[in-house]
Amino acid sequence: MRHSPESDAPIGDGPPEGAGSLVTDGAEEGATAERKREVRRDLQAVRAAMTAEEALEAAESLAERVLSLPEVAAARTVAAYVAVGREPGTRLLLEELRRRGVRVLLPVLLPDDDLDWALYEGRESLRETEHGNGRIRLFEPAGGSLGPDAVHEADVVLLPGLAVDSRGVRLGRGGGSYDRALARLIAGDGGNGSDRGPLLAVLLYGHEVMDELPCEAHDRPVHLAVTPEGVHRITGARPATG
DSSP: OBOOOOTTEEESSOOOSOGGGGOOSHHHHHHHHHHHHHHHHHHHHHHHTOOHHHHHHHHHHHHHHHHTOHHHHHOSEEEOOOOOTTSOOOHHHHHHHHHTTOEEEEEEEOTTSOEEEEEOOOGGGEEEEEETTTTEEEEEEOSOOOOGGGGGGOSEEEEOOSEEOTTOOEEOOSSOHHHHHHHHHHHHTTTOOSSSSOEEEEEOOGGGBBSOOOOOTTOOOOSEEEETTEEEEETTTOOOOO
């Protein structure tokens, strides 16, 4: 079911041409959504069992892997996020990107669950925010808003997630915020989604790279997954820049 972590290991035969074709009617759609909830519960339980030391070690390795990507090395603007809880840590990565002079965009969750964007200007610029009557606690930049379309300025988009499969299907937390951002990006590159537009990379733990995940019509494929153990490129999704 899971892929062994291996640096720059290709997985699968490429992203689904039409994710919607995998769901044919309302009954299937409901079953797929329920299966997603089950997978989320299992994966979140594994994350919750991690120790702080394990999480820190993983964050250090993950930062090295991401920074070694040729696309990141060439990027002028990277859209990223501040990890919370036991998500693969990103704070070390954000600081190093900024130290290198990369322009870093961070998401700001809007009331309708869409994503606005603002510049990352260092750890001191982050503020803890509550959303959904305290159900969600995030760290977001306190600076001025750049608007939802600012994500188009990114050369690389680093995405949170719980898992990815061999087709590039990403399993998120279920809020739909990043599905909207990805739909916006895909529309902006003419729907090509392969060698145009930004590189789409999801940050995960090694056991979260899987053979197949349940997929719904709104799911948008990513180009690769980065884990503390390695880089997993989706076969045929996008050639690496050299």
